[in-house]
Amino acid sequence: MTTCTGWPGLAGVIVDLDGTLVDTLDDFQAALARMLAALGLPPVPRAVVERFIGKGSEHLIASVLAHVGAPPDADGSAWQAYQAAYREVNGLHARLYPGVPEGLAALAAGGLRRACLTNKPTAFARELLQRLGVADDFEAVFGGDAFERKKPDPLPVLRTCAALGCEPGRVLVVGDSSNDAAAARAAGCPVILVTYGYNHGEPVRGVDADAFVDSMADLPAAWQRVGARRPR
Template sequence: MPLKNIRAVIVDLDGTMVDTLGDFEASLNHTLSDLDLPPVGRALLERTVGKGSEHLIRSVLAHQLGLPEVAGLSNVCSARTVDTLYTAAWERYQHHYQCINGQFSTVYPGVAEGLLALQSAGLRLACLTNKPLAFARRLLEIKSLHGYFGWVFGGDSFARKKPDPMPLLGTCFAMGVEPGQAVMLGDSLNDAHAARAAGCHVALVPYGYNHGQPISDAPHDLVLQGIDHLLPNLA
């Protein structure tokens, strides 16, 4: 059933508009090399991206050190071991990602066409990602997607990140719409839970990074094959 009275669309970035695993892989492996740690594989990245750079780096450090991943770091010694390396890892990761941003990533099919259709229909468009804002803005520019968005917010734009509803509520406020007038378009449980908690509608794409789980299991109003399928589902 089409979603009604939609005035705005909030779009996630990584895994929704752009496949950025290549950027993450290259940046993290340069970082790990600087720390004399072994390289990371894509399988780990697919289930750890999406919750912000801090979570990603801590998860990768824990995994490469043979420790429990961040979600299960209850052991004090394990946590301290990761903390010891985190500051250096964060600095090196920021350096490498800034240099690599956009080089090993690709825009998913139908993204530009879908955004143009939504923009032409008079909908307000915002990009909301857990990626740091400076990296997000630069990636949108490199991929020629920045012109579709009146607002761009990153993981450091609000006090909390998705799946907390705060970023969704802040984005709706900035756009001048009620949460019930907005649809969150994303690829993960983070997007779905944040939108539901904020009172926004939820549209999801199946090709992104959802921590190895089927996207259809996440709370949603729509599951779309691509961004270019959203406008026909809005009344």
């Protein structure tokens, strides 16, 4: 079995976007504020938005509309308003988390196949990675509209493993939430979660994962510990 340098037992890695690579909370907040204003509805606080991030745009919009007590027929207009607003703000308020460049460099130096898998629409994800200068760190980028189902369903993880040409058991999933962990576990992938992301407003250390890191720069050391425990 070919082993990547510094990453024993691994051939690839799948990395989440929002809350893992990039802090996009202010982008979401701005787009939702514009959407709600267009519908004549009040804005929602950042803390509320944070709880709803991670399960795709449809879930985010529906959750916010329910929170503000929007009428039942508001979904269609809200979707159009949100898409237009997010297209305008995508990346304007976002930033890479500290340690992300170092972590991505370590993954590349180890020879791992690399993909970004997110529930954000694919076009928005690719544009955001390009704006932040990390698009070339990934061989493939798949969004929530790329497959029939979204995380936490394992299908997107399995399809991404196939696109990388790697067996799921040899692909590390790196994320920030129970969505990422559940999808990875069901797909048969090891999973490491970052501690600084969103996780629907819940403590991430309560999630079933192989390890937790405070920075993506700590991934190599964390994998050395995880890899040593895995059967060969």
